[in-house]
Amino acid sequence: MTTLDRHLAFSPRILSARAAGKPLVALESTIVTHGMPYPDNLETALAVEASVRKSGAEPATIAVIDGVVRVGLDESELTGLAKAEGVMKLSRADLAYAVASGCTGSTTVAATMIAAKAAGIAVFATGGIGGVHRGGETSLDVSADLEELARTDVIVVSAGAKAILDIGRTLEYLETKGVPVAAYRSDDLPAFWSRESGFPAPLRLDSAEAVAKFQRTREALGIVGGMLIANPLASEDAIARETVEGWIEQALEDAARKAITGKAVTPFLLGRIVELSGGRSLEANIALIKANARLAGEIAVALEAA
Numbered sequence: 001m002t003t004l005d006r007h008l009a010f011s012p013r014i015l016s017a018r019a020a021g022k023p024l025v026a027l028e029s030t031i032v033t034h035g036m037p038y039p040d041n042l043e044t045a046l047a048v049e050a051s052v053r054k055s056g057a058e059p060a061t062i063a064v065i066d067g068v069v070r071v072g073l074d075e076s077e078l079t080g081l082a083k084a085e086g087v088m089k090l091s092r093a094d095l096a097y098a099v100a101s102g103c104t105g106s107t108t109v110a111a112t113m114i115a116a117k118a119a120g121i122a123v124f125a126t127g128g129i130g131g132v133h134r135g136g137e138t139s140l141d142v143s144a145d146l147e148e149l150a151r152t153d154v155i156v157v158s159a160g161a162k163a164i165l166d167i168g169r170t171l172e173y174l175e176t177k178g179v180p181v182a183a184y185r186s187d188d189l190p191a192f193w194s195r196e197s198g199f200p201a202p203l204r205l206d207s208a209e210a211v212a213k214f215q216r217t218r219e220a221l222g223i224v225g226g227m228l229i230a231n232p233l234a235s236e237d238a239i240a241r242e243t244v245e246g247w248i249e250q251a252l253e254d255a256a257r258k259a260i261t262g263k264a265v266t267p268f269l270l271g272r273i274v275e276l277s278g279g280r281s282l283e284a285n286i287a288l289i290k291a292n293a294r295l296a297g298e299i300a301v302a303l304e305a306a
């Protein structure tokens with residue numbers, strides 16, 4: 001029993017899924033509170049849960065509510081988070097602070113990985129991980145998501161790293177930390193809204209079973225830490241890299257002019273790009289997180305059999 005256990009609360013649905021031996025998939029909540037506007041955030045959160053169920057797994061959306069790490073939220077709790085303003089965006093540094101202080105906060109990739117590990121959940125779906133920001137070599141703005149992937153044993157399914165980042169340096173960081181990065185059914189590393197980032201994927205895996213076998217082999221060899229499965233968005237939902245790049249450059253300029261820093265950077269850029277794209281980036285973001293949830297469910301099912 002870890003010391004986190006008394007701070008973890010499982011929803012009734014998660015408890016019965018567990019009792020029935022159903023595989024679980026963790027979902028994060030920062031995408032709900034800071035990643036998308038209301039009501040798209042709520043509709044997406046519910047659709048993403050449905051995607052996990054289609055694969056035969058049970059979704060466990062994670063958030064801190066009144067100082068308790070909640071594993072599995074019901075619709076009214078998700079609605080509360082989706083409408084809430086000023087909710088904390090929690091990462092490794094402040095997850096325990098929120099619990100100790102009785103706060104409510106959403107969990108980023110890093111914090112969701114910590115909670116998933118504590119809850120015994122091996123697979124987690126998100127949209128795109130955080131990484132090294134453009135100019136990160138001077139600003140030192142590097143997401144805590146990368147360090148978490150290095151140390152916490154959870155398989156993270158995403159559409160790669162967000163295109164607003166410096167993808168090359170993000171890959172270098174992951175390589176240094178020994179984090180496997182595998183594109184799903186592609187030779188290219190996707191870049192969130194686009195199918196390609198301009199970088200080849202370090203590894204390629206073509207089935208959920210292959211992901212499960214790779215993970216079980218890592219465990220057998222005593223290799224700890226997470227891995228990133230980068231799932232490219234379907235062609236019909238993806239946006240061309242050149243199109244996205246224009247919006248990103250404009251959003252970055254606006255962020256610099258407004259002197260946006262720290263945790264506020266990623267939510268600002270995502271929100272600004274939704275405006276600049278006339279909602280197209282949001283549609284792609286919704287499609288990619290649903291696809292990632294579906295794949296994560298398949299991987300969770302395959303892991304049980306591997």
Ligand code: PSU
Nearest residue numbers: 030031035108109127128130143263266
């Ligand atoms: N994926 C999305 N939208 C998001 C995120 C992921 O489609 O908003 C969130 C995740 O919670 C991720 C965070 O951990 O963005 C990265 O924030 P930062 O760059 O501040 O580490």
Ligand code: MN
Nearest residue numbers: 141142143262
């Ligand atoms: Mn940052």
